[in-house]
Amino acid sequence: MKKKSNVKMRRVALILVAGAFAGLLAGCGGSKEAPEPSPTVKEAVTNEGEKSEFKFENLPDLLLRGEYETIYNHAAQAFKDEISLADFSALVGDFSKGVDSLKQSSILKLNGMELRSWTAPDGKKGLIALIDASNEINSLQVRPLDVYPETDAQLTKVAYEPPFKGDWYVYWGGINALVNYHYEYPGQRYAYDIIKVKDEKSYNGDPLKNESYYAFNQDAFAPADGVVVKVINDIPDNEPVGVANEKAPEGNVVVIDHGGEYSFIAHMKKGTIIVKEGDKVKTGDLLGKTGNSGNSSEAHLHFQVSNGPDLFDGSHAIRVKWKNNIEDSQGHTISGGE
Numbered sequence: 119m120k121k122k123s124n125v126k127m128r129r130v131a132l133i134l135v136a137g138a139f140a141g142l143l144a145g146c147g148g149s150k151e152a153p154e155p156s157p158t159v160k161e162a163v164t165n166e167g168e169k170s171e172f173k174f175e176n177l178p179d180l181l182l183r184g185e186y187e188t189i190y191n192h193a194a195q196a197f198k199d200e201i202s203l204a205d206f207s208a209l210v211g212d213f214s215k216g217v218d219s220l221k222q223s224s225i226l227k228l229n230g231m232e233l234r235s236w237t238a239p240d241g242k243k244g245l246i247a248l249i250d251a252s253n254e255i256n257s258l259q260v261r262p263l264d265v266y267p268e269t270d271a272q273l274t275k276v277a278y279e280p281p282f283k284g285d286w287y288v289y290w291g292g293i294n295a296l297v298n299y300h301y302e303y304p305g306q307r308y309a310y311d312i313i314k315v316k317d318e319k320s321y322n323g324d325p326l327k328n329e330s331y332y333a334f335n336q337d338a339f340a341p342a343d344g345v346v347v348k349v350i351n352d353i354p355d356n357e358p359v360g361v362a363n364e365k366a367p368e369g370n371v372v373v374i375d376h377g378g379e380y381s382f383i384a385h386m387k388k389g390t391i392i393v394k395e396g397d398k399v400k401t402g403d404l405l406g407k408t409g410n411s412g413n414s415s416e417a418h419l420h421f422q423v424s425n426g427p428d429l430f431d432g433s434h435a436i437r438v439k440w441k442n443n444i445e446d447s448q449g450h451t452i453s454g455g456e
Contacts, residue, residue, distance in 0.1 A: 379423050
């Protein structure tokens with residue numbers, strides 16, 4: 119949720135962009151057009167004319183070996199329409215200079231698509247790619263990455279519980295911009311966008327209706343003891359799904375002061391928040407229902423902890439210390455209490 123101009127968040131689009139080379143993701147979620155998630159392996163012709171089986175997990179090795187045409191041959195036509203083989207080869211060839219290996223950062227499978235990312239050993243270069251159910255590359259991006267080891271090492275003083283019950287899926291989260299687009303912006307660097315999934319899908323039914331999404335209308339809870347310092351409860355939920363409200367970027371939100379650390383639970387469902395400013399809350403107290411309000415294009419929960427109560431005015435996000443050792447990066451499931 120990056121600030122846009124002086125008052126707006128970056129658009130939190132939960133739709134994967136298929137076919138665009140430069141902009142892999144418009145935000146944090148799944149494709150609305152979801153083919154069956156059972157990839158088939160295709161064959162391609164290498165530079166030497168030999169056939170080779172393409173496996174997504176081998177993409178970094180192919181790139182570092184210079185087998186650019188093999189990669190390109192496995193791209194969707196929309197991808198090829200965006201960039202020629204020559205330009206693609208020049209771009210990824212330049213990226214691979216000085217890179218001896220690439221380590222996997224994340225695997226995310228959702229709504230018939232699979233997203234993987236890899237980083238160089240020093241964390242300063244990254245590769246991210248998206249394939250569809252036909253095992254075609256829909257999008258691929260290579261890019262430099264900023265690193266912030268000092269703030270990465272500084273955890274919250276308070277240990278927090280997940281602000282939900284049951285299993286939720288981290289769409290954006292982690293400490294590089296490939297797995298967490300918030301990471302580039304100090305005010306939201308350690309934020310999470312979290313959804314609910316079943317059978318690797320975030321919705322069932324009409325993808326334009328909020329009620330189709332598993333994350334919609336779920337209970338949200340206080341992540342630690344504190345005092346409520348901000349409540350917004352009157353922002354309509356976005357419908358049809360995919361149309362964001364940039365005029366009210368946080369949507370319906372609860373901000374809690376935990377003694378100088380402030381948690382934000384954003385994009386909640388209109389009219390469901392049951393706490394008010396000044397209320398004291400305990401860990402696990404019900405706050406309201408999750409929704410799709412504000413600058414959001416799919417029902418999800420935005421959660422972060424900052425050193426101030428205003429998401430856009432001078433506050434910096436703090437990396438969350440969880441009560442349990444939670445694996446909280448992209449593609450992992452976080453389990454809240456029952």
